Every structure is written in structure tokens, then in C-alpha cells.
Amino acid sequence: MVRSLSSADWYKSKGSHNIITAHSGDGTVDAKYTESEIYITITGLAAGESVTINTPLDFRLLDFNVLCATTVSSRVLTLKNGSNTVESLNANTISTMYKADSLDKDYLEWNKDDNDLILAASGGSGDSDFFVTLTILDISKL
Amino acid sequence: MATLITDVFSGGPVQSNEYVKQKTQIEVREFYRPDLGRTYNGADITARTHGSYLTIDIDNWDSSNPAIYMANPFNFVVTDMLVHVKTPFSASSGDPYLAIRPGATVTSAFEYIVVDTANTLIRNTFSGSWKNFNGGSESCICAKSVPQDQVTRAKSQLSFHLSGTGLSGTGSLTISLKILPVTSQLVNKYKNGCDNFR
Numbered sequence: 001m002v003r004s005l006s007s008a009d010w011y012k013s014k015g016s017h018n019i020i021t022a023h024s025g026d027g028t029v030d031a032k033y034t035e036s037e038i039y040i041t042i043t044g045l046a047a048g049e050s051v052t053i054n055t056p057l058d059f060r061l062l063d064f065n066v067l068c069a070t071t072v073s074s075r076v077l078t079l080k081n082g083s084n085t086v087e088s089l090n091a092n093t094i095s096t097m098y099k100a101d102s103l104d105k106d107y108l109e110w111n112k113d114d115n116d117l118i119l120a121a122s123g124g125s126g127d128s129d130f131f132v133t134l135t136i137l138d139i140s141k142l
Numbered sequence: 143m144a145t146l147i148t149d150v151f152s153g154g155p156v157q158s159n160e161y162v163k164q165k166t167q168i169e170v171r172e173f174y175r176p177d178l179g180r181t182y183n184g185a186d187i188t189a190r191t192h193g194s195y196l197t198i199d200i201d202n203w204d205s206s207n208p209a210i211y212m213a214n215p216f217n218f219v220v221t222d223m224l225v226h227v228k229t230p231f232s233a234s235s236g237d238p239y240l241a242i243r244p245g246a247t248v249t250s251a252f253e254y255i256v257v258d259t260a261n262t263l264i265r266n267t268f269s270g271s272w273k274n275f276n277g278g279s280e281s282c283i284c285a286k287s288v289p290q291d292q293v294t295r296a297k298s299q300l301s302f303h304l305s306g307t308g309l310s311g312t313g314s315l316t317i318s319l320k321i322l323p324v325t326s327q328l329v330n331k332y333k334n335g336c337d338n339f340r
Contacts, residue, residue, distance in 0.1 A: 036193030105228040
């Protein structure tokens with residue numbers, strides 16, 4: 001059973017930890033976090049669908065990268081903090097890495113257990129698969 | 143509360159192997175110049191190591207004081223860089239630039255970036271010579287600072303410099319450096335040139 005973890009759990013165990021996730025459609029989502037990154041694997045994400053990633057610690061986002069695993073014309077993947085857009089990437093071509101070139105400074109921090117880190121797909125038709133990497137700074141101890 | 147890395151000034155230097163050893167035990171560590179605390183010429187500075195990263199927040203940086211000098215508690219090589227411009231600077235002509243330098247002066251920076259647009263995320267472009275990894279004055283290796291250097295500022299080993307024509311504004315930046323802690327021996331070999339860096 002996957003449970004929400006504190007940052008202390010992570011540092012004690014020296015491994016990656018699973019994070020609770022949810023997919024609004026019929027695809028899958030898996031998320032793990034390590035010392036400085038959250039890795040998210042998403043399959044079967046169609047326009048209008050989203051995945052929600054629990055937030056097991058207070059953290060600030062430093063970077064947002066997406067490796068696209070399917071080609072879906074006009075597909076956009078948007079990173080949100082609750083209802084607020086942090087960054088949108090045109091992630092539409094297989095085997096292409098898309099890197100954020102801006103982050104909205106007003107929505108970079110997530111609080112523990114708010115569970116409102118959302119990746120939403122829009123544009124195009126059909127399902128997309130993504131590998132998402134978020135570089136983070138643990139601010140829970142600061 | 144973050145652990146403050148003050149050993150370098152009060153209890154002897156923190157060796158890079160010590161850092162690596164501790165990395166599995168610590169959460170987020172913060173360091174600062176003890177002679178200045180968390181402010182420098184009015185700017186608020188917070189530097190934290192986390193995992194393979196050194197992330198430095200510089201807030202309320204008045205461009206009339208265009209240089210900031212850090213104190214490194216250990217030796218490291220910069221392998222990647224990311225700068226988030228939260229609040230930009232302005233220039234009356236051309237662009238305002240931020241230079242990131244492994245030493246104390248504005249020359250030989252391993253990266254120059256334009257810092258004129260809010261929210262932009264600027265990645266390492268491997269500009270200048272830092273891709274060469276051939277040591278010398280333009281390397282991206284940051285040697286550990288020593289206490290007396292913090293007084294004279296002559297040998298601060300990581301510094302940030304704003305430049306531009308008619309520079310103005312009070313900006314805020316987050317600078318994330320991906321780093322590799324290295325030993326003093328490696329630093330010396332590295333600075334002698336790439337033939338010794340294998």
C-alpha cells in the first residue's frame with residue numbers, strides 16, 4: 001500500500017518513494033520522488049483529462065521537463081498548482097524532450113498534503129504517454 | 143530549520159568527501175557568509191544544497207550593487223545551470239546581463255545570461271568556455287573559500303555580476319547549479335589543465 005511520506009522518511013531510507021496519484025481517465029499514472037526530483041510516468045492521457053499528484057512535503061519547483069512517448073498533433077501538457085497554470089508545453093512528438101522556458105513565480109510552491117499538483121492535457125485527439133521530471137527544493141525544513 | 147554549514151569558518155574546512163558522506167544523512171543544508179549573514183549589499187541571499195544541486199535565491203538585488211560574492215564550504219564542479227528570473231532588471235540600451243563566475247571577478251564567467259523578463263527560465267547554453275573543461279581561469283570548478291578570503295573578498299570562489307548599459311531595477315533570481323563535489327587534489331589537477339583531468 002502506498003502512503004504519503006514525509007521528507008524525513010525519504011532521507012532515512014535513501015531510496016525513491018512512491019507518491020499517491022490519480023488519473024481522471026482510463027490511463028495510468030505513477031510518481032516517485034527522490035532527493036531533488038519527482039518522476040511521473042503517465043499513460044493514456046487524452047485532451048480534457050488530467051492526473052493529480054499528491055504532495056507529501058512542502059516544496060518549491062525549480063524545473064519542469066517532459067519526454068513525450070507518443071505523437072499526438074497539437075497536444076499540450078499543462079502543469080498546474082491547483083487551478084493556476086505554472087507552465088504549458090507543446091508536448092506532441094514522440095521521443096522529444098520538452099523543457100520549460102518559463103515558470104510562473106507566483107505558483108511555484110506546494111504545501112504538504114494539499115495534493116494539488118496537476119498535469120492536464122489539451123489539444124489534439126487520442127491518448128498521450130509522458131515521462132515528466134520535476135526538479136524540486138524541499139522547503140519543509142526551512 | 144536548516145543546518146548551517148559554518149564549519150568552514152569555525153571548525154575547519156568541510157571536505158568534499160565529508161559532504162558526500164553527509165549527503166545521505168542531511169536534508170537540506172544552508173550556508174552563508176558569516177561576515178554578512180543572509181544579506182549582501184541589501185540583497186537577501188539563501189544558498190542551499192539539496193541532492194546534487196546548489197540552489198541560491200537572491201531577492202531584492204539592487205542593481206546599483208552589481209556584484210555578489212559567495213563563500214563555498216567545499217570544492218565542486220558545476221555541471222549544469224538553471225536560472226529563474228522572478229523579477230527582472232532593466233538596461234537603458236541593450237540587455238541586462240548576469241555573469242556567473244567561479245572566482246571573484248566579472249571576467250571569464252562561465253555563463254552570461256539576459257535577465258530582462260519575469261518568469262523566464264534560462265538554461266545552461268554551454269556558452270563561453272565552460273564546456274571545454276580545460277581548467278585555467280575560465281573553468282567551471284569552484285574551489286572552497288577560506289576564511290581570510292571572506293574578509294578581503296579577493297578569492298571568493300563563486301560570484302554573480304550584473305552588467306549592462308544604464309542598468310537599473312531591483313531584481314530577484316533563483317540560480318540552481320547542478321554540482322559535483324570534488325576533492326582538493328582533483329581541483330589542483332583540474333586547474334593544471336585537461337591533460338590531468340581524467
